[in-house]
Amino acid sequence: MKNIFKQAMIAVSLIAAAQGALAAGDATAGESKVAVCAACHGADGNSPAPNFPKLAGLGEKYLLKQLKDIKAGNRTVTEMVGLLDAMSDQDLADMAAFFDSKPLQLAGAQPLTVKVNSGIEVDGLELAEKIFRAGKADVGTPACTGCHSPRAQGNAPAGYPRLSGQHAQYLETQLRNFRAGERTNDGDQSTMRQVAQHLSDAEIKALANYISGLN
DSSP states (O other): HHHHHHHHHHHHHHHHHHHHHHOOHHHHHHGGGGGGGGGHOTTSOOOSTTTTTOTTTTTHHHHHHHHHHHHSSSOOGGGGTTTTTTHHHHHHHHHHHHTTSSOOOOOOOOOEEEEEESSSSEEEHHHHHHHHHHHHTTTTTTOOOOHHOOSSBBBTTTBOOOOOOOHHHHHHHHHHHHHTTTTOSTTTTHHHHHTTTTTTHHHHHHHHHHHHHOO
16 A cells, blocks of 8 residues: 555656646757747847847746747737647747847837827926836826836746837837737736726837836
């Protein structure tokens, strides 16, 4: 009886170890699996096109979730339909690990003037900094720093992506998609949708530009 119990415990341990190994991404193995990604995202995850996101250094947990969501159809990215269908969970983990291992090339913010809802033109960088660091208390919008850190470096263990250095055009598109309910893979709490619903077009443009220049 003791031998049977011991063997059972060993079997359980081996299964757990195998599952743990499967969950861990291998950046070296991932390099050969991301060739299809290079056309849009760059060979090292630094996309040259402002409408495609930089993937380098975004956080392995976040990247893996996005890959799984896209494969499962929980996030729609037209250009990626069908591309991940043949990929296993281990493949996706390796791809996420590869891109996260690469340094992000910074984009940089630009001087920007935006017209707020009152019709007044204001400095976009100043407006964005206020929202990014303090939120909008009048409508209950929290500061972006709470999840993405004061320098928009993200929180990798929690799965919150790095935003600093990302293309402003891509950030603006994602905020608009969250606001419109066209992107819904932000968790059961709908955190990003709740944040974006109270942002005007001018505020979204200003925020995207400001965040792209952080480091």
